[in-house]
Amino acid sequence: MPGHPIPHQDELAELALKRVVASGAEYGDIRLLDSTTQTIRGEDRRIASIREAQDRGFGVRVLYHGAWGFAASSVLSLEEVPRVADLAIEIAKGSASLASEKVKLADEPVHRDRVVTARRIDPFAVALENKSALLLETMESVHRQPGIVRSSASLWARRDRKLFVSTEGSHLEFDLLALSGDFDATAVHDGRFASRSFNTPHLRTGYELIEDAHFLAEAPRIASEAVEKVKAPTTEPGLYDLVLDPEHLSLMMHESCGHPSELDRALGYEANYAGTSFLTTEKRGTFRYGSPHVSLVADNCEPETLAATGYDDDGVACQQWDIVRDGIFVGYCTNREVAPKIGATRSHGSNRADSWGSVPIVRIANIGLEPGAATLDELLADVKQGIYIEGHGSYSIDQRRYNFQFGGDAFWLIEKGKRTHMVRDVVYHGITPEFWSSCDGIADRSHRRRYGFITCGKGQPSQSGWMTHAASHARFRNVNVIGGQAGS
């Protein structure tokens, strides 16, 4: 609960790291984390739950003779910390017995810093009854639209207070916020049902994010579009030009660019779960990932974005770098362990754990699509037959990130350069580099929007990664659209 600080955190950190150093380990760090998560969930015009969870604990990471050990506990005491530190050392020694290739960490300057999320309104200081009322009014508004049978609405906020201390001397304190809100409407018609959703981005900011999202103003539109969507005609399968909105693109970038650019995947670390990558290391610098219009930039420094935490869980300062420049694949997301394996002298700072109890792993950075020069109307104007897609729907991609199939949240037919009417059950399919090579236009910076993810699954035990992807609208030519029914 707020106001109950981690006890003696510097003392606990010192206690753990002294033991790590005494063991002969070449590196060690400790993260002490106190997280508070508030979730308000509405469903069908009622508040189904209000939950506030405090999750507090620490994790000790040890590199011994080139091999890792990690142990963690939710018991923060002067007795538990030495036990856990010793266990991490014991585990690292066990790992070292099977280590054929020793881990060597890329160098990083020692940092001593404090990072605080800028916020105008503390989300935990906003009255719960006001938050509940907003969700209830939003759902009531949604249900005023004839044809709507179900609704949901939620608000989510998280505060992380963290201390990172390493045997190298880094000492980093964090007080980070993240929040989001969403609602949706489900309509039925003629034995079918369809949903339309509204999502704020997940961002590191204050409650102003929710206030500025104007749920009550947006609710009638979302409800109306849900009804229009369920009644809309299906599309004929075939080749279409697609114009994709920033929210839809955020997921496409995440799946088809973000994951394959994780160096640990390219090196086989995730072969048994999340998968490997078609962006193998020999392709760096030469492989044509997309058209010359396509530049995808990792930026963990942009304020308010989820991965912009100042430093990652290796204690590496956040950075900006290119993943794809003018269509050519040029860079990876890395941590201190894997960066040296491709000759890099410094990690890009993309090593993050989802809690005190998880070991940090390489995560996707805040990868965004560089804006172009067009307006959305100009992108549409040059489309004879196409589909405009907003939001997230069905998505699936193979484990090396070549073959994907995406749906969306809402679809409009484009005819002779104009958005006309909604269509339903649109699913498109492609091969990643072919798809991005078909991009021939990107809207300008005024169209740029950011969307974040907090449920990116990777690692065993599975962890949830957080990152933000920004884009302006983009156009893709001759994409294979199939129907959304079985056998299509």
Next chain:
Amino acid sequence: MSTIGHKTWPKLTSPDEFRFLADLVLKHSTGDHTFVSLQDQQSGTTRFANNQIVQNVDTRRGSLSVTVAFGRRHGTAVTTDFTAGAVQETVNRATQIAHLSPDDPEYLPPVKSQPYLTLPTTRGETAAAGPARRLEYTNEAIGQCRMENLGAAGIVSSSITTVGVAANTGLFAHEERTDARFSLTAQAGEATGWGAAAHRSIDHLRVQERTLAAIDKAKRGLEVRELPPGRYTVILEPAAVAGLWSSLLWALDAKSYEKGTSAFSGKLGQSIVDKRLTLRNLPTHEDLLGIGFTTEGLPTMVSDWITEGTLTQLTYDRFTAKGRGIDKIPTLDAPCLSGKGPFLPTLQELIKSTERAILVTNFWYIRAVNPTDLTLTGMTRDGTFLVENGAIVSAVKNFRFHESPLRVFNRIASFTNPAEAITSETGKLLVPAMILHDFHFSSVTRF
């Protein structure tokens, strides 16, 4: 008291300790109703890739959740701090939230004291296993792969969890649950083979057998051919069957059914799959991961869900169940799908019986495409082969499928007895391997 045996592990919360914590919460709470739940876990995972350990972790996490209700207003607060002050603070926060919450028309008080099945949810050998035992299995899997000049990537994990629920209605339950897992991807260049297991007992992971099977698949994948997308007869191994069935089971929500937002709406009592198939919940089955009670304190039970192809049950929340007059809510914690009538004893016999088919080891990234007809998509992964004249003749490049389980499980040619199945995207089930006709692969990938 806890059965934890590893020397460096602390004791998890025992029944007496949980009762103490629950009594502390109930004594401090001023709510009309108060519900307490506990999860206290010690877990470890050794993860390997490229034939060496890349991650080796051990975590102790305890969590206590308190829900306080005044009338129909309720609030929940959770803490990982079990000290008396923190527990009282958690009760206070839940109380504050409840006072500030609007009436929830679907709120129901916690259930009363319940009779539960006594299940063998804890196995001493798993409770006693620690990093050394995980290292032993890791060494075995890597060693076998190294001998074949293959790469090994995978995990060995073990955990013990104490779970408890209590309420001022008299409800009290506490259970210890162990869990052990192994999975391996053997790599021969581009070719991969996979196997996985989960069991209450770490002794039942069959690491060697599963490692050899994954190696065999990887080696068979060295020569790969590309077949066009289209409709094929498929032989689905149990993991692939489990992937499709898990998506089907997740869609059985009763509230969605009643609102008309379910693929099953109107189909209760109707035939939905081949009439030879029956799905039951068997929490007492020693190869499933059955539990004694749910997170709400409801007892698990043996129950029928699909009987000879006919849908007979839905997953009910307590409010919807009450509206339907359902007193005992069936659970689906330990699903077993079985076939009636003639069957073939093994996967190998299924292969032998087939003139031409695609053999699928596993599906990956299964997602709903159309919730109205439960159309799904996903990729084959880690062992996809062409079978001709009763034998595997080559590996094939991986396919994307675009199909509904409500259609494909009406096109069953033959099946085996149920076998253990688990994937990275499903819980554990017992399901047969199956031959299905006319399965739609909509595209092919590059490997």
